[in-house]
Amino acid sequence: MSSPEARQRRAPPGLIPAALGAGGLAAVVALLPILGDANVSFAEQVLAYALAVVPIGVLVFGLLTLAAPLSTPRVLLVGVAAGLLGAVAAYLARPEVFAGGAPLALLFLADAGRIAAASALALALARHVSSVGVALLVAAVATAADLFSVLAGPTRALVKEDSPALDFLLVIFPTFGQPLGFALGVADFVFLALFAAIARHLSLRPVPTLALGCAAILAAMLAGLLLGTYLPTLPFIALSFLLANADLALGSLRKTRS
Numbered sequence: 001m002s003s004p005e006a007r008q009r010r011a012p013p014g015l016i017p018a019a020l021g022a023g024g025l026a027a028v029v030a031l032l033p034i035l036g037d038a039n040v041s042f043a044e045q046v047l048a049y050a051l052a053v054v055p056i057g058v059l060v061f062g063l064l065t066l067a068a069p070l071s072t073p074r075v076l077l078v079g080v081a082a083g084l085l086g087a088v089a090a091y092l093a094r095p096e097v098f099a100g101g102a103p104l105a106l107l108f109l110a111d112a113g114r115i116a117a118a119s120a121l122a123l124a125l126a127r128h129v130s131s132v133g134v135a136l137l138v139a140a141v142a143t144a145a146d147l148f149s150v151l152a153g154p155t156r157a158l159v160k161e162d163s164p165a166l167d168f169l170l171v172i173f174p175t176f177g178q179p180l181g182f183a184l185g186v187a188d189f190v191f192l193a194l195f196a197a198i199a200r201h202l203s204l205r206p207v208p209t210l211a212l213g214c215a216a217i218l219a220a221m222l223a224g225l226l227l228g229t230y231l232p233t234l235p236f237i238a239l240s241f242l243l244a245n246a247d248l249a250l251g252s253l254r255k256t257r258s
Contacts, residue, residue, distance in 0.1 A: 014065025021059025022112055022227035028052050029174055036176025042225070048175040049182065049221050056115060057214035060140055060193050061207070063119040064200070070126050090168050092236040104179060111171050118189035126187025126197030132245075132252040135198045139238035146180025146234035188217065188233045195241040201250070204245040 028051050036044060067075050089109035128136050171189065175181025192213045200206035216236035224231040242249070 010071075012066060014062045014068070016062070017058050018062025020140075021055045021057070021062050024027050024055025024058060025052070025112060026108050029057060029104050029111065029179075032174040032176055032181070033104065033179040034177075036178075038177050040176050040178065044176040045182075045225060046222060048173070052173040053214050053217055055062055056189075057123065057192075057210055059112070059115060059188070060119050060196065061210055063116055064123055064193060064197055064206075067120060067123055068200075072127060075124050077119050079117045079124070080134065082113045082120065083117030084113075085112050086117055087168055089113055093172075104174075107172065107174070107179060111173065112173055114186050115189050118186055119193040122190050122193035123197045126194055126201045129198050129201060131256065132202060132204075132249045133256065135195075135202060135241075136249065138198070139195070139241055143235045143238045144147070146187070148234040150232040151232070182221065184217065184221075188237065191234055191237050195237065199241070199245060204248050208244040209241055212244045213237050216240035 009043070026064040032048060032051065040048075067078065070078070086109065089106050090113075093106035093110045129138065168188055170183040171186060172180055172183045192210070195213060196206050199209040216239065217233055220231050220233040220236040
């Protein structure tokens, strides 16, 4: 019978949740398109949102934990490799190709690769956040930038022009009966992982931060579905970071001022 030390060597921290998250996302990508028809109800759309976001949260948690012992250059190198894989798969899985019957495995690789790249970038950036005050500044700047981009800036222009760049900037997920159901920006996953990594780096609450971040994404998508329009997601994610860590953040700010 193997010792606990041997089992730990065989399964690095984070490997199991990363595998579970990747497997869950693969199952969603493979099964949702064949579990319905083209007429997607409101309830089915909401369920599709939840079925996609939950394994993504588990995957991000696993990736951040798995990469935590690595040096920043190695984290970035892994992120570049994952990003290249995701970008190539996204190009091969672009909507006009899917119309001709591209394999769903490409959609999974496009999603997982770019989520992994976003997590790696987030972990590298989080290591440079030195205080709660800087973290709050990041949340405020991210909120303002996303609101401007979606309402009047680059994102609005790209969507209006239906730019080919969207194939790489949007992570597309299936819904019931359709392989191309809804999308989230790559930046949404960068900040989802960033706030969780910052919370861990500053000894706040990383798991509640990530869980509330996933709930915030669901809330943003649900609100957009109810209003019939796309809503910027980063303000919801930033608010979830504040909610998960408000008391600890205030305590840290008071200590800094005293």
